[in-house]
Amino acid sequence: MFRSSKHIYAQIIDDTAGRTLVAASTVGKASGIAYGGNKKAAELIGQRIAEAAKAQGITKVAFDRGHYKYHGRVKALAEAARKAGLEF
Secondary structure, rough: EEEEOOOOEEEEEEEEEEEEEEEEEEHHHHOOOOOOHHHHHHHHHHHHHHHHHOOOOOOOOOOOOOOOOOOHHHHHHHHHHHHHEEEE
């Protein structure tokens, strides 16, 4: 996952094949989110990434938050993904 001041991005990557399996972000008109710099947007992206992963048959992932502390939008995204059925 990556977050900026205005957007949040999440993707599930297959490290062995080196390709992205599922991705979701607040960028673009297709996201339907006007402003991605808040917890509500992070929760929506968490739900979307979990739903897309389940559609691909993915149930377990490793959550890499990078250098971001586990609070605020990062925590909101993770908890929403867990609530939607994704296991970390």
